[in-house]
Structures are given as structure tokens and as C-alpha cells.
Amino acid sequence: MESLLLPHEPTSPVPKTPYVCEERYDGLPFLTYPVRQGRTATGKAWFDLMDYLRAERMRPTPLPELESFVQTWLLFGLIFEFLDLNKHEEGLGESVRAVEQLSLNKSACDDIVSTLYERIVVYEDDKSYVRIDEDALQYIMDTARLRFPGPEDARKARFEHLHQCLIMAHPVLSILPKEFNHSVRFSIAALADLLTETVNFRIIELKINLQPLGRYWSRGFYSEEIKSSMRASGWCPSDIARAETTFTSLQILHMLRFMDKMLPKRDHSSCTDVVCKLYQINMAPGSYVVGHHESDCSCELLVIDSSILTKILYRGDSFPLLRFSGDVSNLSAEIVESTADTPYIAVSHVWADGLGNPEANALHRCKIQHVEDLIKSIDASDPSAVQPYLWLDTLCCPAEDGRGKEKAIEKLRLVYKNARHVLVLDSSLTSYNSSQLHAPEILARIFTSGWVRRLWTLQEGALNKSLYFQFADKAVSLESLRIEMDSHQLYNTNIRYRCFRKDVINQYARLHLFFNNAEYQHLGTPLAVLEQVLQYRGVSVATDEPLCIATLLSLDLPTILAVKKKTDRMQKLWELIDTMSNGLPAQLIFSEEIKINADGWRWAPASFLAYQDAIKTPQGRPVRWLGEQQRGKITPRGFQVTYPGYRIKVGAYSDGKPSYPWPDLAQIPEAYMDFRDSTTGAWYRAGDMGYAKIQRKWETDDERIEYNKLKLFPLHDLARSNEAVIVTRKPLDSSPSNPHPVVEGIFATIQPSSDPGTIAVKTKYYLLLTPLHEEGYIYDVVERVALELRASPLTDEHLRIWEAGNEDEIKESKKAVREAMKVLMKKVIDVDERFRAAVLMHFGNEFLEDIWIKIQDWFRDDINGAPLPNDQVWVVD
Template sequence: MSDKPQHRPPTKKRHSKLQRLLCCSSSSSAVLSPFDVHPPTSASQPIIGNGVALKHRPHFIAFDVPRLTTKTPYDHSEEGFWDFPERAGWMLDGKAEYRKFPNGIDWDTKELDERYQCRQQSIPKADASRRPPDSLNLKCFRIDGSDTSLSEEVAFQQAWLFFGVVAELSVISGASAVLAAEKVPGTQSEMKTSTAVLDTLHLKWLNALKAYSADERDTRLKRMLQVVKHVLSLQTVISTQKSDVEEPRLLTYEECKVLLSIRLLFRAILLTLALSGGCDLTELQFLMNPQLQQSFPANWDELKDFSIDEMLANGWCKSECKLLEPMDGCYNFFATRLTRWPMDHSKCNDFICRADQVNEETYKTVHVEPHCQCSVVTVHPEDLCKVLDKGKVPRIIISKDFKLSMSESQPYAVISHVWSHGLGNPNENALPLCQVRRLKGYLSGLQKAGEPDLALWIDTLCMPVQANLKEQRKKAMGLLSKTSQEAAAVLVLDRELQKLDDQRISMLEQSMMLAFVGWTRRLWTLQEAALARRLYIQTLGGPCEVENSKPPVDDKERLTSDISFRENIESLMRDRIPPISTLRKSVFEKSATMSVTTTALQRLSFTVKHRCTSKMEDEAIILGIILGLDVKALLDAENLDDRMSKFLAMIREIPSDIIFGNVERIQQAPYRWAPRSLLNFPIFNMQSFGPPAICDSRGLHARYQGLLLESASHAQADGGKYYACDQVSGMKYEFSIRENQPDFELSDTPALIFRPFFIGGDTVVADIARRLTEKDQTILEVKVVGYLQMVASGGLDITDRRILKGSLTEKEQRWCIT
């Protein structure tokens, strides 16, 4: 059997035009910008076989890619794609001597190894051993043994794995002639390309394949699949990642973009194969994740670092960068391609964005147009109060001449908005006439055929603001859970989302914008979204329904979502606005090694992360509304601490690890263990191994192992360290004082409480107030006075140190933390 694919090689004339397609400048019309710049005709209206323009949403976020200088550009030789590296003077780990697949996966590539001669290459040990460390997974070596720079390697990969792969796949699919004949704006001299072309390639490949018989199409799909397998199976781990070495070779930002464009190309190929209907989806999913997901490389530090710098320079918030921290650096890079509303983030931190905070004393309601001076339309407070006094949800009917009337039974839509965008009014229940007109138009867009006209609920008109109506305002707040749940729809108005042309941008771009706009950063909007039966965002093209509660269930949908980068962002959105059913219950999971409880508070803690409210005393009320609690007791509480204390007592089930978080805490007993706010609470501390802790009027009831110290009253740290020993087992411990905490000293009856499974070495220093006995079990009632970090344990040599002696408790010792 020949080691070359059995097809007619392309001519140089045909490929010179194809090459011109891929090397064109994209500095003007070829780049997709979120709002004011649209993709070129060739990207937004691909031509199908009968000459009809086919409109489609792109799958990827486009960006410019430089064409790197290389001595060996792809040659389009009749000898084919497979042996190009050897013709260009390069060799790769074809023989798999150094190859190691992700997660130890065993991947059978025997068919490829037998078919293609290039897969018999062997890398000399001397070449492999002297290769400098870098983050590339696909390692390149010169056949003549000469040293190469990282830039040369990346340029070769671009020539072969971008331009070469596009040429090869276009020949296999039969689309070369179509692509070569297509005219694209730009000049070759600018030496740039745009990844926007990838959003048309997969369609053209699919259309070209339709011209073949079923058997021939299957053969060509198999050959396309072989190209993917060949490249992905050459990934190696000869050298270490950047983070593991002191002086690695580092990629430049432009080189990062080139490698990302290659990843996008291979995703476009997998998208073609997935949509063809002729490939095994399970195999494609394996190629997508983990193979492609961890190649070219993935999770590489350089791209993330460059992108974060660009994000911050382009007006993104530190908290948004932090939210993307666990994700692949490509998401940070895609964020740099989005245009953001200019805001002042100088007062923000890693967890809280304060750019949308408002000052009611200086607040001004805005008109639709800056110079509009139309009249104000007002809701009479007495009309509001009549409905609220009946325990009904007030809703506003807007007449054809834009006058407002009150209803307590009309179907209605809730308008969810951000006050800093100008639709609020702290002084009266009123809005400018121009805004009322616009809202009526939005309501019409939500109305389905045969449905009655929708009334309106918006806090500006439906929540009493007058100082003498505080009790009625409390009634309105007590109805907020019902307000969102009973609405026919909840419509999100956000100034950034309203500029999105959702017919021309990718679903990925729309999802990323939704994940990071001001509406998603606010705490009050969370309950409106989480409780909504139908959730819409208002875009440039009208209302767009958001389905954030369910992951894709169809195998093809799940795969295409993964290929187009959407799944991770949409999963983030499901965490940010989870289904209300999952928020309101605890889930107990047990494995062979441990049992874990996920409480409603844990889910809330992650959901509210990176959100904020202008009035922090509102936090407990909002959380109570989301969980469906009776918030009257919270509304009657005098201050923030009282509200949070009552909220915690109402939900009862608390993750036991809550006492180890290094945050500002409530100052009154028996809630001194509790954070004053969940908004800045580190999520990794919110865990509950075994049953959850229980909060009641006596404190937090939980189970931990601890060390009860003897004769340790007022003991001082030894060089910033404490040393302790269990007198029964002889186990010794070394602790350091946790940074950024107030000074503390050991009491007359001290105890150390260990975090379950000693996670992070977190240790609480407690003062034992008393010992209680319930059902033949001893309960230690304690007050937290400080925090330590366990840095070592075992047979330590600490004979020259002051050692605190004590005795270990049972692993399931009961405690009451006050």
C-alpha cells in the first residue's frame, strides 16, 4: 500500500490563488468586531453549490494572525502534505519514542503508522536531550541537527499546520477550485490573515463533499480524519512546561496568536466531520477533548499573561480576569477581541467590581437620546400601595398614547436592568416619556401570537421610594420572589447587550458578553434571572431567549458546543445563574474514600462571586429571596450583621469549612464564625465533608478533629511559628501564623481545630468556653480567636523549640462554634 493519499495533487496555479485567500489583510473589513464592524460578505454569506447566499452565525471569534517569516513556506508540492516537514528540513517524533498522550490515554495509531513513511522518523536522543524547554507540545527538530529558535519552530508549524492543512483538506474535500476562485479584499503584501475565513471553510468543505457518492464521501471523510489524527498524535512531552523551569524559551504574543489559529483550524475540521453525518461522534469527541484540548499548546502561560494585560488595558475589570483564571488562556484572548463599555475600574479588586455603584444623592435618570427633554410619566404612589396592601404584585399597563395605569391581574414582564445605566429613579416612581415608549416596544417584542398584551413590572415604577412609604416598600420587597416567578417573561436590558447583533456574531461572543456585562455583575439582577420562567436579553435584533439551566443533551450539539469553545463559557453561566431547583437543596454524595455535601450556601457563594450591590445591607435580603425564604424578618433587622445572622439561621445547613476562611466576620455571638458577606468569600473554602454543619441560635454545630492543648496559656510564637505534640501518638506539628490577620494570643483553655482532610493546612485557634454533654457525647463550645497554617507534621525534630502539649480528639468530635 502506498504511503501517499490516493488523490490528484493540486497544481501550483490553483494553490497560488488559495494561498492569496489565506494571506489577505484583515485589518479592515475582514475582522469581526462586536458592535460596529461586521464580517466581510465572504464570511457572513458563504456561497453554496447553487449560487445562493447562505447566512449563518460564525462559530468562532475572529482575530488577525500575522504570517510569520519562514525560509520554507508550504510548497504545495505534488509529493503531498504528509512529507512536507522532511522536504522543509524538519523532523518530528513520528516513531512515538517520546510521545506521551494526555492523562495516560492509550491511543491506537497503528493504521497511520503503517500507511505513512513520515511516521517512521526517529528523533536522536542527543537532539531530544539538548532541546531547550518551552511550552510547545509538538516538538520540532532540524534534520541536520542544527539548533533552532522558537520563532523558527512556530513559523514552520504555521506553514505546515495552517496553510498546508487548509490546502490538503480543500483538495480532499474537492473545494480547492471554489476557494481559489473566490475574491477576498486585501493584499498579500500585508502578510496577514484573519481566522474569519475558518467560519466559511467548513461550510465549503461540506458543500463540496455533497458532490460525491456516499462511498466516495466516506473515503474522503476518512482521509480528512487521518490528517487530524496524524498531527494530534505527534504531540510530545519531551520538555517541561514553562512553570516548571527557571529559564524556558518563551513565546511572543504574535506567536501565541499563530498557535491559537492552528487550534481553531483543527476545530473547524472537527466541526466539518461532526456535521457531515459520516463520522463516529465518540471518536471525534476524543480527538476534541482531551487530544486537541491539550495541544499547540493548551493552558499555556504566555497567551494568558499577554491577554490579561491587554484586557486590563482595554477596560476590563480585575474581577473579570479573576473569573477567567481557571480557564484556558484562549478565553482571555477572546475577551480582548470584544469591545467593552468604558468604565472606571480603579476601585475594583479581584472579586468585586465597583464600577456600577450608584450614589442616589447625585443619580440622574437618563433619556433615550442625550439631548431629549421630554416630559416625565409618573405612577401615583397611592395606586401602588392599594395593590401592595392586598399582597398582590403591582404591574403597569402602558396605553397606546403612553399613559400608565395600574393592574393587579394582567400578565406581565419583568424588566431587569442595571441602575447605573440610567433607568432608575430614587426620588419618585417615574420615567421619561421616551423611555416609556421604548419599554412598550420591548414588551411588543416579547408578546407571542394569540397572547394578551403584556403589562410591565420594573422596580423604578413598582417599588415605592417615598420616605413615608417604608412599610409598603418592605411589602414590595417581600413579594420579589413571587414577582419574578409569576412573570410571563423577564427581559434583561443592558447597554452592552443591546448593541449586540446576535444574527452576525458567534454564540460564543454572545455568551462571553452575557457572562461579563454589568447586568451579570449586579446582585439584585441575580434573583430576577434565577427565578425567571422565560429569560430574554434585549439585543440589536430584538429579544433573545437565554437557556442557561441545561447543558446540551444531544451528542452532536454537545460536540459542536465543545468545538466552538462555547461549553466552558455556558457552563460558567450555568454556575452564575443556576436553576433555582439546584440552589434550594443540599446534595449528599458518597464515594469509597469520602462523603461530600454541597449545600445551598455553597452554590450561592459561587453564584454571587464577582457580583456587587450599592447597598451591602441588601445582600442577605437578595439571598433570602432567591432561596424562597420569608424575608420579613430580614427586612426588620437593624443592620447588615443582624440580617446575615438571621439569614444563616434560616437556611440552617452550612458547609463545615466556613470557619477557615480568611475574611471579615460578624462581630456578635454566636455568629462570630460567619462571614459578613459571601461576595468576597473564597469559594475553595466552602466545602463540607460528611454531613453539613447546622446553624441555630446557639451557633454552628459541626464535627472536626482537633488538638486540645494543655498548659499553653498565653504562649508566644517561636520565630513566627507554633509547635505542638499529641502526647498519646507522639505526632508533632509545625504551624505558621496566617498572614493578614489580627494579633491573637492563646487563652487559658486553647484548642486547635483542623480543617477536614487537613486541606491547605488550615487550622483554627479556638478558646474553649465550656464543655456540654448531649446523648453521652461531649460538645466543645468555643470561640475562634485566630488562624494558623499547618506546614509540617510527623516525626519532626523540634527538640530545641517550645512545644505545646495536648491530646487529639476523635475525628468526629462535636463542636459548637460561637
């Protein structure tokens, strides 16, 4: 994978990619290579992708054979197709060529193929490897420029064809088994990533009527082995998870894989894939350690008078600024009131690095002296620059709660917006020299620093375009780095940097978009973008979250600060977002995350930052702000929405027998709940997302068995209350185009409501619902058999014996009931082919012998849903 970018000092050697091909590529069209290799259905003259994927699932190709086939086809075949070296039988290239267009003869094509094999396949110590290094990649690109047709129509046809080749290659590469050689797979993915960027660039340039290919070739690149090596190199698990979520290009992910993060020394052993515990600061009195610049320093704190700060903050748009004189031994501070012309530099920092103080406006003198020297050095090369003042939150925002602190928070937007520069101080950056790094690595370090993980720093960096990041040797301008990445040399002549650049530009855009909406509207609605940029960010004081978000969304911050009970500020934030957006997306009621625990607010997520183990991954959450147009209404009772729904009832029997007529016969543990539409007879399955999360963690069958011993039936227990409803995001009806839809839903209890025509509900479980087709027929048949057995004298006798309590008689009676169940089901299986086929399809041959269990299970699943009116309004508390 030598075509991928590396940091200045890689933490380990790049693994070599073995050459596993059993033969050279045959030089014929790329799309039909699998047909020539016998990997398609009999009689088909074209490659059927679905047929191939299905066959690989059912009858996997032996691993050595599969690795050889995939490398031959998707690496060498793709290169030769890209260079238009693969021939039809008549010897012409596949692309549309004008008569006057240069066409190489077979001998010349063979020469290029031989040269490519000589450059790419290398031999070391009696072993052969694939090595597409920078020189080989440059040769491929230079040859491509010579080989591509000149006329625009021919070029368009060529890129359309390559677009189709990449579409074909992606799913084949995506479903490779876990055991497939990692280097072989991702050397192909790295090449495809580069070719995709080239094709997408030309699609846009030539205005080809195609959507640029949105396939990501990097999925799965960070194997457990790679993650382990990154953790050993100082990476936090949550930073690795964030990189996987945030970046799509293999160029940047590969660089990060080999990037050292050992400085400063930190212990991430207690961190998780979601949270870096080291950045969660304990703000309790006496807990925060105010740092020195050097560990052996013993200088005293310099304290700023907070009463002076507060007086300045109450004057119009002014805020306090500082200038220092003297050295560490006699340092003094000058406090000035800002004006429109006062030059100052605002510092944005990570509190975990010791530059904060939650108890007083005070820092050690050595720290202040160091910061003062840093801000002076930014404009040192400009002789006309006036020495700037300093703004630092620890010294300029009153530390104690009160109106002074609230005023300072209100003015944060002004502070960062009007600063000459914003200087970022983060020990994960100040530990490394920038002069040793090229622009991509500097940017990679910035966008994986601790600074990008904090919530307050998002607005601090977003408000000012002159953003500097301090490294060990100097401060580096983010804007200068962006310009360098856009330069002709990096962007136009080196395709690797072009792939890298798209991730960097996306990060740059997300940083600035809240205050430049017109420029970045293509990234989605403000809330969708907010959800994306807040992923993996954190805040030490939970009640600060609504303040930061209000600033980012340009909401009325004083209105939130006016809510004196800080824990209620998130509710006020939702009200302001509701006003800004003309209502909130109604589908919020289906989101799994932790809700606000207050009457009327239990529908509202308590945080944009808090991630719990859920079916939907954090990166999947932003889509809830897109697509569906229905809006909900905040009411004093809850959140008012209109959705389809079912009133849930359990089957009732008037024969005097218990609902379940065979006590002591164990039922199948609950994995889901099935219910029937009482008007249409259609069956549906409701799967509990909570159970799915538990199930996902099981690694052995013993874990499943132990869980089943708990005999938990939460969905069925709620159904038996006869005070429950299922609310679904969409109607559950299937269609020919979507025969097995998966629909989100909630299972809720009905609450008292004084509003006519509405039902108030409280969510208990989050569901995924699907229609049952042939499986529904199984239930209809089982129902008839179950009711027949229920009415039989055998059941009456079993109830009598069970009530008498003789254990030996109960044992024999249970045996007799089971035998009767088996006999009845065998009769059905022998005469009902549809029933037999449905059981085989959905449960398998093994269960066919045990289908009698469904009879005893029936009375648990005899659940009916009565559809409620389409205009029914739900008030969700």
C-alpha cells in the first residue's frame, strides 16, 4: 500500500502486500472477467453481480483461490481497464474512439502491460509482492493521460464506462470474508479510491450526466490489529472511532494509522470508543489542578480582580482585555476595556492541559508569561503590527456563577469574532514541531487533536477565520494550510493529495459553516450539520451544552441564561430550535437516546452529545433531521404528532380456562412480539431494539442460554396490560418495490388525557417492525390447531391434574400434551404443502420436527392490533 500517504516518522514499517495471483490478467474486458473464470450462473454471457454475491454467501470460494481471483481482477484488471489496455476480440479498446484518435496496436499494449507488471510485482527473498509506490502510480497516471481519447464525447463515454467498473468492484470488495488478506484487500481499495477521485473529478469537469460515485473504499480498514497498534502508539480508542466515522479517504486513515500520538504521555486505558475520560474535567472545588509551564516551577498565582471584569462586561459591547509586563518574578496585569479598534488575540485551549481554573480568575505566572510570549510571536514578522492584548477565558470571564459570568458568556461570540487572531493551545499539538511535517500531516494532527473533541472550542474556532494552531516551534495558520492544500502542486498534480483534501475541506467547512451558512448549505440543514459536528465532542459541565449550541445556531442566548435552574436550559433550547425551524421533526419520538426526565419533556433528547449503546450508530443520527417533512408541536402536555398506530389487546377466551391452558409447559423465550391487524388479519413482527442491543453483545451461545433463563417477556407483559399502543413512523403495508419494509416504532402506555380526539402515551420500548407474509400463514394455521387442542378433553384433564399438584401425574400429563401437539402438527404438515414450505423457509428443516412448540407459543402471541384513525393525534410525554 505504498501509494498511500505516511506521516513524517511512521510508528512502524508498512506491511507488504503479497502477490497471490496464480496467473496474469487475460487482457480482455474487465466487466466480463468473472464470466471467463466461470463465476456466473450457467448459460449467462454477462456477470450477474447479485448471483455472484449470493453464491459467495451460500458456497464460499476457498480463501487462497478467492484472494488470487480478486487481486487479478480488481487490481490488475482495473488498472488495465483504466488505461484502456483491455481488448475486445477484434483488438480494439472498449471505449468509444474517434477515427482520428490514437490507437495502440496489440504489441504496444502488451509492452505497457509488461512494464506495469515489472514495476508493480517485486521479488524479495524468494517471495513476490505487489508494490504500487509513488513512481509506479505516476507511471500509471502519465500513461492514462496519453491513452485517454481527445474528443469530448469519447472522453465522456470512457468515464461513464469506468464509473460502471468501479460500481461493480465496490460490492465485491465489500463482502470479502474477515479472513481475507487485509493488505491484499486494501491495496485494491487504495487504488480504487484514487481512481474514484479521478473519475468523479472528470464527471464534474465534463458535465457528464452521472452522480459522482459516493462509494467509500475505506470501510473496515481499521482492523482490530490496526486499532491495537494505534492504541500502543498513544491513540485514545475514541479518537480511533472518531477517525473511522469522520474520514472517508484511505489516504488520511492510512496516515493516521502510522502517526505517533505518544506525546504528551497519557493513559487512555479507561477511555471508551465514545468518550475520552481524560478530557472530562472534575470541576468540584479543589479537584482541578492549575498547571505550571514547567513541572519544577514553584511560582505563585497571578489573580485578576473579577469585580473589575464584571464592571467592564456591563458596559455595552465591551469586554476585558489584558496586557502583562515584567517577568515571572514581578509579573503584573493591565486590565483594559475593549473598543472596536483594540488589537487582541483570543486564546482557545483545552482545560485538560492545565490552563483553566474553575475557582478563580488566576493562573501561575509562568503560564501567563508563556502565553504572552506565544501571542507576541504570531505577528513578530510584521514590523507594523501593534503589540496585541490577550483575551483568555480563565482570566477574563468571572469564575464565580452570577451575572458577571453570564454577561461574559453572552459576549463570547463578540470576543472570538472580533479578535485579530484566535490561537489554539493544545498539548497534543505543542508537543510536535511543525517544521518537520508537510501540510497534510499538520492538518491531520489538527483535526485529530484534543481541541476538536471539546464543545466550547467549536464555537471558538468557528467564529474567527484567522485561526492559528500552536506547535512546538511556531503557530501555524489554518487558512494558510488550506491554501497550500489547494495549490496547483499539491492538488492538481498529486492525486493522493486530492483524495486527502476532500476530507480536510469537509472538516474545514464544518468548522465555519454555522456563521457562513450560504457557503455550506449543501452539507444539510443546520440541525443535521450540528449533529454531525458534535459527534465525539464533549463538555465537562453538562449544563454548558445548551449555551454552546445556542451560540452555534445564532439563537437568543440571554433567554437560555435567564433560566436559573441550569438543568432546565435544554428544554428552553428545544423551544428556541422549535421556533427557529418552524417546528421540530416529528420522528424525534422514535430516537433511542436518553430523554429529558421532566413531565411533558420525555420525548426530547437530553443531549446532542450523549451517546448510549443503540442500534443506530452516532454517525447515523443526523439523517433524522432530513427527509420526512412532518413537524411536531411542543405542548404543555408533551410533543404532539400524528402517526399511524394500533391499540394492542391480548386474545380473550370465554371457556373458563386460563389464557395459557397448559401450565408448566415452558414457552419459547421472547426475542420479538408478533401481532395481528384485527381488521385485515395481516401479521406483523415487533422487534425490541433493547433486546437487539443485548443480543449484539453475545459472543457465545452460552450467553444466550443464560439470558433466556431469566424468562423475560417485556413486550408481551406490556401487551397484556391492555393499555398499550404501538405507534409507527410509516404504515406497515408492504409493496412490490419494498416487500419487507423495516419501520421504526414505539411501544407505549396510554396516559390519562382530557383532550378529546387525542391519546397521550409514554414510550416504554423502541421497536423495529416488519410485515409477515408466509410466516403469517403459519400463525393462522397454528391458531386453528391451538384452539382445537385447547377445546379438547386432554387439556381439561391436564388442568385438573396440575391443580391437584401430584408431580408424577403432572409430568405424565405434560408428556401427553406434547405428544398430542406433535400428532396434530404432523397431520397439518402432511396435507398442507404451503404450510410445510413456509416453515422450511422461515425456521429451517430442524424446526420442522419441533413445530408443535408453536402451539403452546400461540397463546402468548395471540395479540391483536386495532388500527386507530389516521388523523389520531398522539401527545408523547
